[in-house]
Every structure is written in structure tokens, then in C-alpha cells.
Amino acid sequence: MGSYDAEKIGQYYRYRPWRVIWRALTIVFFFLSFVLGLALDNWLGKTETNQPHRATQLRHMLTYLGPTFIKVGQALSTRPDLIRRDYLEELVKLQDQLPPFANSVALAIIESELDAAIEELFSEFSEQPVAAASLGQVYRARLVTGEDVAVKVQRPNLLPTLSLDLYLMRWAAGWIAPWLPLNLGHDLTLIVDEFGTKLFEEINYPNEGRNAEKFAANFRNDPRVKVPLIYWRYTTSHVLTLEWINGFKLTDTERVKAAGLDVDTLIQIGVTSGLQQLLEFGFFHADPHPGNLFAMADGRMAYIDFGMMDQLEEFTKETLVDSVVHLINQDYVDLAEDFVKLGFLAPDTDIWPIVPALELVLGEILGESVQDFNFKTITDRFSELMYDYPFRVPAKFALIIRSLVTQEGLALSLNPAFKIVDVAYPYVAQRLLTGESPHLRRRLLEVLFKNGKFQWNRLENLIAIARSDTSFDLLPTAQLGLRYLLSDEGHFLRRQLILAITADDRLHTAEMQRLWNLVKDDLEPGRLFNVALGAITGASLAGAASLLPTVSPLNFKFK
Structure with a gap:
């Protein structure tokens, strides 16, 4: 399985224009039909009446267009604050209720990849897939050695489909970027490249297995997080065999309550583990939609898909902590410099005109409105900043933002009153108060001292925020x-x-x-x-x- 290479893909399809044109016409036809349908409903005054039909039409359209567009629908399905309820109910089905491909094809792939008959490998094997996702489908089975496992089989002809879609997306990104009301410029194509890199990694099953083991090692001391074991003897580039997880989707609130689990506790586990991935380990799950996160009857939360992961450099992790500290301290000059270090602003940017804008946009985060502050608010406010100032989205941070927004959307689906600062602030405060590394101790000193004077109120606030988590x-x-x-x-x-x-x-x-x-x-x-x-x-x-x-x-x- 090769890695994503935009230049090689471009060279390949430049000599096959008929395939590019046909695929582009197909995509335009479906989206244009959908938009015209919405316009007709509005003109006839039937918008509300036809809404369920349009929601179903959108799901079918994304399903027909394939894996790349299904991924977009999955991301939207986790945003109840952005998507209408009727559309949301349809898009949620893209997580694990996609049409499966033929069992005969799946079984043939397994036998070919593992070089043995199904009966020689498994004592039990489900007649139908238990889940069908954008890139593969999953069967429940039992190894001849007695272990219950999930067998993940990749969809056939996946690589050509992804390559063509990414080629078109990259071409479209370069063409429409100058017309967008944001200062994204050429970075929009870099975002597509980052997405392409992750998609190619996601269809490399041995890479996913290594990701799972690395993720498990990071959370080995956290009994609240479960990661399935990988059975390497039964794993190849197109087949992945892993431990079966007995659980249910986090969004299945009825089963969560029936199991006696506390929704807010599950949210705290999810958000805290997400912050740990970013600020402690630097290795984070970039696709935490409800189809990949399960609640277990014993109160643990299980991650089950490790295809789309990313690694943060130590410098980036430290700068992210710095930015949180500077935000807490309301040091907007230092915060602007953090944005330069992280790549949201070009190195030669004059930050002084931007500092007052940051203070205006973010000034309320530590004030009375802190309970109303969430990633949706941040996104909306920064959209205004990006229109007036030279902010841009670095390719790597597109995945980070997607991960954070997805986790918040999942939490909102469990508890519409959830505020991410209720969990994030205590976590950051605890990290600063308990950090044993020299870097975290320096950041704590930055919080506690300003202009050489000890800030008693900041120490009080840190302790009070940390103690708002009763387990602290x-x-x-x-x-x-x-x-x-x-x-x-x-x-x-x-x-x-x-x-x-x-x-x-x-x-x-x-x-x-x-x-x-x-x-x-x-x-x-x-x-x-x-x-x-x-x-x-x-x-x-x-x-x-x-x-x-x-x-x-x-x-x-x-x-």
C-alpha cells in the first residue's frame, strides 16, 4: 500500500481526462440536483413538508458518491448545533449503516489475504456484516483458538476511487480558494493533501494496528479507556482482526441509561482523553465519530478505529499549552505570537493590529460568559477575524480542529447543555498544578506571576477550577x-x-x-x-x- 502522493496522482489523471470529466460531471449533477430541489421547495412553500425527503436524498447522494463524501457526512452527523435534527438523523446512518458489499467478495478477500479457508481460521463467522462503514465492513467471528474477534474487510477497488476524488478536490480547492471569504489561500490545497494522507493511512490496516497499540500504550494507566487487542496473525493490508468489544454507541442514550451509566461521566472521559491526546501524548484520534466510540457496561469508553491518527511534535504540544496559559492570563500579545509559532499567522505578520481584535473576540472567555464558550463560538468568532486579518488554517490543524469539533458535537448529542470548558478548564488547571516536567512548571510560574508580582487571585482560580472536578x-x-x-x-x-x-x-x-x-x-x-x-x-x-x-x-x- 503506497502513501498519498498528490504529484503522482495528478500525473496519472492528467493523461486520463475522460475519467476525470465523467466523475466531475457526476458530482456536479448530484449536488446541483439537490440544490435545485431545495430551491424548488422554497419557491413552492414546501420546505418543511419536503424536509425529511431532502434529508434522505442527501444521505443517498453522499452514499452513492462514495467514501470521500461519506466522510464529510460523518463529520456533519456529529454537529447537532449546526445541522437540523431531521438531516442529523439521516446523516448518523452514514456511521455504520451503509450498504455492504457482497459477502462472497468479502469472504474471498479474507481467504486470499490470510491464505486459508474461512473454516480453518474461524470456528464461528457471522453470515452478514455487523457494520458497514465508508472504507470497509466488519464481521463478528470466533477464532479457532476461542477468542471473540471483529474482522474488518476493506472495500474492493478503494484506492482508485479515493485517488480520483482527491484529485478533483485538490483541483477544486485551488480554483475556489481565492473566492472564499477567508484568508486560506493556497493552504486549502494543503488541507486536502493532509486529508488525503490520512485517508491513505486509514486504508493501510497494518498501520492501523500499530496505531491501536501505540494508543493503548499511552492509556495503559487509565482504566477508563479501552483499546481492543490486535491479532497480527490474522491481519494483512486488506484484513484487520481485532478483539471484539461488547458495548454500544455513546449516542444510544437509552442503552447508556439502562446500563446504569452516567452520561456526564462518559462525556468527561471522552473530553479528558481527547485533551490528553493533544496536550500530553501528542498522538490523537482524528476521527472520533459515534461509530468509533463505544460505552461499555462497566463504565469504560472504548475506541475501536485507529485508521485516521496524527502525531504532534513536542514543540507544537508545548506551544498549545502556552496558548492556553496565555489565554488564561489574557496575554494577547503572547497569544498572537503563539498563533505565529503554530502557523495560523505568517512569520512576517505584524501582530500589533491583531492584538486588539484578539482581545475583543476572546476577552469574554474568562469572564461571566465562560459557560457559554464552546468550539462553535470560537469557530464563528474566528471566521470574522479570518475575514479581516491574515489568519490561515495550517493543514495539520485542520484535523485537530475537526477532532475537537467532532468530540464536542458528540458530547452535545449526549447532553445538549454540555459546555466543553466545564471539563477542559479543570483538566488544564490540574495539568499545570500537577505537572512534573520543567516545561509545565515554567508555564505554571507564568500563570502565577505577572510583571514580577505574584498573582494571588490566579492561584485561587486555578485551585478552584481544578477542584470543580470532584475526582481531583x-x-x-x-x-x-x-x-x-x-x-x-x-x-x-x-x-x-x-x-x-x-x-x-x-x-x-x-x-x-x-x-x-x-x-x-x-x-x-x-x-x-x-x-x-x-x-x-x-x-x-x-x-x-x-x-x-x-x-x-x-x-x-x-x-
Whole structure:
């Protein structure tokens, strides 16, 4: 299985214009028919009456046009805030209710790829596929060794279909980009190339198996996330055999409730694991639609499709954390520079005219309207910015944005009142408070200090936000903080804390009293003593000695 190469595909189809023209005419015919149908309904005053019919027509159209367009429909099916309910109900069927290809063809592919008869490989094999997706279909089976498995078989002649569609999409992207009301320019073709790269990776089943194992390794210490095992002996470039997952789609709210599972807990697992993929591991699932995410009866969430993944460089991960910190601090100059580093702005962009616009657009995110802030809001507001300023969407971030928007859409389908900041803010706060890496400690210091002065309110806000997640335990954080204070690396923070406590020639007992009131319920005396003992034991004697002389003369007490 070769990798995506836009130049080679272009060379191939430039000498086969009849195939390109016929496919282009087919696509234009279907979309034009659909648009004219909507216009006719509007002219006759039958828009509402014919809406169910048009929704079904759209699904059939995307299904007929094939895998590339089905992928678009799958993405739209996760956006209840963008798509009408009747259209949504039809598009959801694109996730795993597509027409299967013939069983005889599927079985022939399996036997050819695995070089054995079905009866020699499996003691049981479902007569019909249990799911049919855009790129393949899945059968339930049992290996002769007794394991229950899912056998995924790729659709025949998939590569030529994808190649031709991507060639047309790339041509269309280059032609229409200058006419779009956004400053995307040539980057629109790069987005198509990124999408093409991921599609070619997705139809490479050994690559998907390696992705699954890497994903499982990242979440090996998280009992809430399940990743199926890969059976390599029964896997080739067109057949993938993996552990069968007993579960149900996250959007099946009736079964979720019948199993006694809490919807909000499942949402938290999904959003938190998504943030971990981006900000911790840098290896993220780029296609988390409901057909790929399952709830299990024991409360775990299972990922089952690892064809479309992407890897973030360490620099990108760190810059993303930086941008979150700068957003929390409302440091819009630094945030604009983050956009340059991430590629949303060209390196030679004059950021100073953009800074006031960022402040205007994002200024409310930490204010009273924070509960109403979501990716839909971000998308709408940045659309305005991209019209007036030279923002662009880097190809890699097209997948990241798609992943985040899809996860939010899935959460909204489970709970229409869901706000992503309810989960994202506690996660980021906890990451900053508990981070053991030098990079995260530097970011925490950036949050806590501004212009050389300690920001008491920011520490209070961080702790309050982190504690809004009831599973957050403050004591390990306190131990990490104390250990850092007593270390050689913590010399700067020790000095700055003493200056903060005694700033303006007075003891800041009021601020410390508020902080104590915030955390005292979590700091039980017995556990607090063990935490302090553990921190001191792990710290250097020099660090402990350097702290004691500076603290002891203050000798203040909380009331």
C-alpha cells in the first residue's frame, strides 16, 4: 500500500481526462440536483413538508458518491448545533449503516489475504456484516483458538476511487480558494493533501494496528479507556482482526441509561482523553465519530478505529499549552505570537493590529460568559477575524480542529447543555498544578506571576477550577509543590513567594486566609503531615535549609 502522493496522482489523471470529466460531471449533477430541489421547495412553500425527503436524498447522494463524501457526512452527523435534527438523523446512518458489499467478495478477500479457508481460521463467522462503514465492513467471528474477534474487510477497488476524488478536490480547492471569504489561500490545497494522507493511512490496516497499540500504550494507566487487542496473525493490508468489544454507541442514550451509566461521566472521559491526546501524548484520534466510540457496561469508553491518527511534535504540544496559559492570563500579545509559532499567522505578520481584535473576540472567555464558550463560538468568532486579518488554517490543524469539533458535537448529542470548558478548564488547571516536567512548571510560574508580582487571585482560580472536578485530590499536588519548593530548581519560587507574602511592606494575611479557606477541607491533618514528610524526605537538605531561615521569622498564624 503506497502513501498519498498528490504529484503522482495528478500525473496519472492528467493523461486520463475522460475519467476525470465523467466523475466531475457526476458530482456536479448530484449536488446541483439537490440544490435545485431545495430551491424548488422554497419557491413552492414546501420546505418543511419536503424536509425529511431532502434529508434522505442527501444521505443517498453522499452514499452513492462514495467514501470521500461519506466522510464529510460523518463529520456533519456529529454537529447537532449546526445541522437540523431531521438531516442529523439521516446523516448518523452514514456511521455504520451503509450498504455492504457482497459477502462472497468479502469472504474471498479474507481467504486470499490470510491464505486459508474461512473454516480453518474461524470456528464461528457471522453470515452478514455487523457494520458497514465508508472504507470497509466488519464481521463478528470466533477464532479457532476461542477468542471473540471483529474482522474488518476493506472495500474492493478503494484506492482508485479515493485517488480520483482527491484529485478533483485538490483541483477544486485551488480554483475556489481565492473566492472564499477567508484568508486560506493556497493552504486549502494543503488541507486536502493532509486529508488525503490520512485517508491513505486509514486504508493501510497494518498501520492501523500499530496505531491501536501505540494508543493503548499511552492509556495503559487509565482504566477508563479501552483499546481492543490486535491479532497480527490474522491481519494483512486488506484484513484487520481485532478483539471484539461488547458495548454500544455513546449516542444510544437509552442503552447508556439502562446500563446504569452516567452520561456526564462518559462525556468527561471522552473530553479528558481527547485533551490528553493533544496536550500530553501528542498522538490523537482524528476521527472520533459515534461509530468509533463505544460505552461499555462497566463504565469504560472504548475506541475501536485507529485508521485516521496524527502525531504532534513536542514543540507544537508545548506551544498549545502556552496558548492556553496565555489565554488564561489574557496575554494577547503572547497569544498572537503563539498563533505565529503554530502557523495560523505568517512569520512576517505584524501582530500589533491583531492584538486588539484578539482581545475583543476572546476577552469574554474568562469572564461571566465562560459557560457559554464552546468550539462553535470560537469557530464563528474566528471566521470574522479570518475575514479581516491574515489568519490561515495550517493543514495539520485542520484535523485537530475537526477532532475537537467532532468530540464536542458528540458530547452535545449526549447532553445538549454540555459546555466543553466545564471539563477542559479543570483538566488544564490540574495539568499545570500537577505537572512534573520543567516545561509545565515554567508555564505554571507564568500563570502565577505577572510583571514580577505574584498573582494571588490566579492561584485561587486555578485551585478552584481544578477542584470543580470532584475526582481531583489536592494533597498530591501539595506534595509536588512542596517538593519543588524545597528543590534547587525551586529557589526562584521560594524567593518570589517570600516577596509576595511581604509585598508593599505588609503581610498578605488576607490573601493567605482566602487561600486557606479554599483548601482547608482537603487538607486533613493526618494526611497533610504524611504529605509534608514525603516532600521533605524527597527534597534536598540544602533546599530545606534554605527555606527554613526565610520562613521562620514571619511566624504568622491563620485564625
